[in-house]
Structures are given as structure tokens and as C-alpha cells.
Amino acid sequence: MTGKMIELFGAMVGNPIVRKRVKGLLERENGSVKLERILRDYAEDNGGHPVLNKIIDTGLKVFGGNADDLKNRLRDPVWRRGFVNVISGLVHFGLRKPFVPGSPFLIVWDVTYACNLKCRHCYSTAGRPWDDELSTEEALSVIEILADAGVTSVAFSGGEPLLRKDFFELVSRLKEYGVYVAVATNGTLLTEEMVSRLKSHGVEYVQISLDGLRETHEKFRGIAGIYDRVLDGIKNAVNAGLTVCISTTATKMNLRDVPEMMNLAEKLGVKWFMLYNYIPTGRGDIDLDLEPHDRERLLRLLWNKMKETDVNFMSTAPYYARVAIESESSVIPTHFYNPELGGRLRSLGEFIGGCGCGRFYLALRANGDINPCVFFPLWLENIKNFSDSEDFLHFWRENRILRDLRDKDSLEICGDCRYRYVCGGCRARSYAYFNDYMSGDPGCIMANHRIKKIKLTERA
Ligand code: SF4
Numbered sequence: 001m002t003g004k005m006i007e008l009f010g011a012m013v014g015n016p017i018v019r020k021r022v023k024g025l026l027e028r029e030n031g032s033v034k035l036e037r038i039l040r041d042y043a044e045d046n047g048g049h050p051v052l053n054k055i056i057d058t059g060l061k062v063f064g065g066n067a068d069d070l071k072n073r074l075r076d077p078v079w080r081r082g083f084v085n086v087i088s089g090l091v092h093f094g095l096r097k098p099f100v101p102g103s104p105f106l107i108v109w110d111v112t113y114a115c116n117l118k119c120r121h122c123y124s125t126a127g128r129p130w131d132d133e134l135s136t137e138e139a140l141s142v143i144e145i146l147a148d149a150g151v152t153s154v155a156f157s158g159g160e161p162l163l164r165k166d167f168f169e170l171v172s173r174l175k176e177y178g179v180y181v182a183v184a185t186n187g188t189l190l191t192e193e194m195v196s197r198l199k200s201h202g203v204e205y206v207q208i209s210l211d212g213l214r215e216t217h218e219k220f221r222g223i224a225g226i227y228d229r230v231l232d233g234i235k236n237a238v239n240a241g242l243t244v245c246i247s248t249t250a251t252k253m254n255l256r257d258v259p260e261m262m263n264l265a266e267k268l269g270v271k272w273f274m275l276y277n278y279i280p281t282g283r284g285d286i287d288l289d290l291e292p293h294d295r296e297r298l299l300r301l302l303w304n305k306m307k308e309t310d311v312n313f314m315s316t317a318p319y320y321a322r323v324a325i326e327s328e329s330s331v332i333p334t335h336f337y338n339p340e341l342g343g344r345l346r347s348l349g350e351f352i353g354g355c356g357c358g359r360f361y362l363a364l365r366a367n368g369d370i371n372p373c374v375f376f377p378l379w380l381e382n383i384k385n386f387s388d389s390e391d392f393l394h395f396w397r398e399n400r401i402l403r404d405l406r407d408k409d410s411l412e413i414c415g416d417c418r419y420r421y422v423c424g425g426c427r428a429r430s431y432a433y434f435n436d437y438m439s440g441d442p443g444c445i446m447a448n449h450r451i452k453k454i455k456l457t458e459r460a
Pocket residue numbers: 318319322413414415417418419420423424425426441444445446447
């Protein structure tokens with residue numbers, strides 16, 4: 001679905017009569033959302049729904065889309081979930097920029113804090129599992145809540161998610177619901193057997209952390225020989241046909257390694273390279289944070305590399321959208337969507353641009369605590385307090401902090417920046433530096449000098 005089609009749907013759903021009818025289609029019947037079933041029938045030439053068929057046909061005519069292509073896509077349950085989520089967002093939040101889906105597109109779920117490594121910069125300060133991590137039964141209830149609420153994808157993270165004993169049971173349950181499943185791992189457990197197990201359970205996307213070339217990576221991880229183990233894991237995953245992403249958290253320690261790491265990503269045949277936006281939380285030291293001009297240079301390098309190769313060189317730094325636009329590209333990389341799913345939805349453009357915390361995605365901790373983002377340790381709720389998906393959806397729509405985070409116009413400094421809808425600054429960084437998630441983002445080259453002025457005035 002393109003951004004233009006969303007605008008069309010938005011305009012149609014803006015009509016109170018159509019809105020009422022579409023709202024009715026978002027109700028659940030016999031365990032599933034009516035609209036999801038209708039879309040499946042449409043994709044399989046099995047009827048559909050007169051109003052919806054008309055909207056789709058109009059959209060295809062106006063924007064020159066092809067019905068067969070759309071039907072092919074809608075045969076994929078993840079696509080249908082995504083579609084329903086977009087429509088539900090239009091019904092509940094209206095046509096706003098940036099777009100807010102009816103339910104998070106992505107939940108990053110730290111399923112355990114058990115980890116076989118102890119990295120210097122780990123945001124989750126992982127190592128040993130927490131005493132209050134969700135049991136299997138509780139985790140399965142969480143999946144039911146998320147799936148029924150219409151969540152499109154879940155990325156398991158940690159700690160090391162593959163250490164969780166019931167990991168594959170949780171994956172299977174999500175797949176039964178048609179939810180897209182991704183895994184973020186340190187790569188050391190990705191044996192040939194493990195990657196084939198992941199594949200057979202329907203995991204398509206694996207993100208593997210590599211935080212530098214050999215010397216730097218081993219210094220970060222504190223274990224000699226670990227670099228080769230990670231590279232073996234990457235090769236195993238690529239050979240198994242998984243979509244592989246190398247993720248690197250850019251800090252002062254590995255800044256110099258990044259250009260060569262990009263070449264390495266190409267050589268290894270991965271599809272994605274994700275440059276993470278370092279935020280000093282958890283075990284992360286503030287002195288490791290990049291200077292804004294170094295970050296800017298790195299993002300420009302990344303963008304130029306992206307243009308010359310088949311690897312998707314992306315960044316979770318929200319300013320990457322500005323860098324891309326300034327480089328006159330039509331592609332707007334966005335933050336924290338699952339890249340494979342994001343590839344399918346990339347043309348949503350500015351509707352999904354910028355910092356996705358509390359707007360496009362949420363972070364779930366191993367004990368059920370909900371944060372706006374994995375780098376943003378602000379407690380919002382605990383999912384165990386919800387008895388069903390309706391409770392979760394009420395929280396998603398009404399929580400005060402989530403509402404604040406969606407309001408890009410009210411941000412300090414970013415609020416009057418023309419990139420606010422495609423960037424909006426990193427709210428976790430503002431929170432980490434100033435304990436105020438609505439303040440200016442000191443990581444941005446455009447905002448930094450203004451922040452310094454404000455702080456100096458405050459001190460005077
Ligand atoms: S001022 Fe804010 S919205 Fe503008 S580019 Fe910088 S971080 Fe992004």
C-alpha cells in the first residue's frame with residue numbers, strides 16, 4: 001500500500017458513513033477480525049465485501065495498481081495483518097502525520113535477560129535472567145493479547161533470546177496467528193542446526209550483532225575468539241536462506257571500523273546492515289556516544305554506500321531520513337521497523353518515518369513491563385495488568401506518554417524543524433541526557449547548537 005493509497009483510504013474513512021461501516025469490519029467474529037477474513041476472501045477470489053472491494057478498485061484505478069499483485073500480497077497473512085492495522089489506524093487516529101497504526105506494527109520483546117556474553121554497551125544490562133521473567137504460560141497469554149490486538153510483527157531480543165527454553169514454542173504460537181517473527185541475537189548460537197530449526201519454525205529474519213572488526217568486537221564482548229564464532233553464525237544463516245541483518249551499534253570505540261564493516265557485510269552476502277543509534281542507557285557509558293558531526297558523517301557514508309550496492313544499509317538514527325532526503329532520494333528510511341517487513345511497507349514514506357517509539361512500535365521487557373523503546377527505560381505499564389486485547393488497545397490509544405510521543409509538533413526544537421514528521425529526533429536520547437523525552441535531541445547536528453544555547457541560558 002503506498003502513501004498515496006493511505007491518503008485515499010484516509011479521505012474515504014473520513015466520511016462518517018464509510019467510517020462507521022469500516023469500523024464494523026474491524027470487529028471480531030468467530031475469533032478473527034472480519035476485515036482480515038474479507039481480505040483473504042478477496043485475495044482468493046472468494047467474494048470479499050462490496051464497500052471494501054469498491055475502495056480497493058478505486059485505489060487501484062487512481063494509482064495504477066494491479067489487482068493480481070495486490071491479491072498475491074494479501075495471500076500472505078502478515079500483509080493482511082498490516083493492511084488491517086493501517087485501516088484500523090485510520091479509523092481510530094485519523095489521517096495524521098506521522099501515521100499511527102491501530103496497533104503497534106512491531107513489538108521488540110526481550111524474552112529473557114539470560115545471556116552468554118556481557119557486552120560493555122548492553123542496553124539491557126543482561127547476563128542472568130531476571131527472577132520475575134514471564135513463565136511460558138504467561139508468555140503465551142501475552143502472545144494471544146498481542147495477536148488479537150492486531151500487532152503485525154514481533155522481534156525477539158534479550159539478553160540472548162535463543163537461550164530461552166520455550167523459545168520455539170513462542171515462535172510457533174505467533175506463526176499460528178500469522179504474526180511476522182524476527183530474532184535479534186548475538187550470533188554465537190547460530191549453528192547449522194539452529195538456523196535450520198529457525199527456518200523450519202517460520203523465522204525469516206535474523207539480526208546478528210557485530211560491533212566492530214575482530215579486535216574491537218572482542219574488546220566489546222570481552223571474549224577472545226568470539227569474532228569468528230559470530231562470522232560462522234552469519235555464514236550459516238545466509239547459507240540457510242534466512243534474511244540476515246548485521247547490526248552495529250556505532251560508538252567512539254568502533255567508529256573507525258564501520259567503513260570496513262560495510263564491505264564485510266557485502267562480502268558475507270547479508271541483505272541488511274543496520275547501524276544502531278547508540279544511547280547511553282543500561283551499561284552504556286555516556287563517553288562512548290558519538291559527537292553529532294561524527295554521526296552525521298557516518299550516516300552520509302552509509303547512505304552513499306546504500307546507493308551503490310544491493311545491501312540495504314540502514315540506520316535506526318532518525319536523522320537518517322533527513323540525510324536521505326537531503327541526498328534527494330525518494331526512499332525514506334525509517335526507524336525501528338522490521339526491515340524485511342519494512343521493505344514491504346517502505347513506500348509508506350513519511351507516514352512511517354522517524355522515531356517509531358510509542359507510535360509505530362513498543363518494547364516489552366522479560367517481566368512484561370512495557371517501555372516506549374528498548375533504549376528508553378520509562379515504565380508505561382505491565383502487560384500482565386491487561387486481561388485481554390481490548391485492555392491493550394485502550395492503553396495503546398490513550399496512554400498519556402504515548403500520546404505525547406506521537407505529537408511531533410509539540411517537541412522542543414524538533415517541533416519547528418521541517419523534518420519533524422520524518423525524523424522527530426530520538427526521544428530516548430533526550431530522556432537519557434535531560435530526563436525529558438520532549439526536549440531537543442543532542443545527537444542531531446541541527447539541534448545541538450540550539451540545545452547548548454538553551455542549557456547555557458538555563459545555567460546563567
Ligand atoms: S532538529 Fe529534530 S526533527 Fe530536525 S533533523 Fe534534528 S532531530 Fe530531526
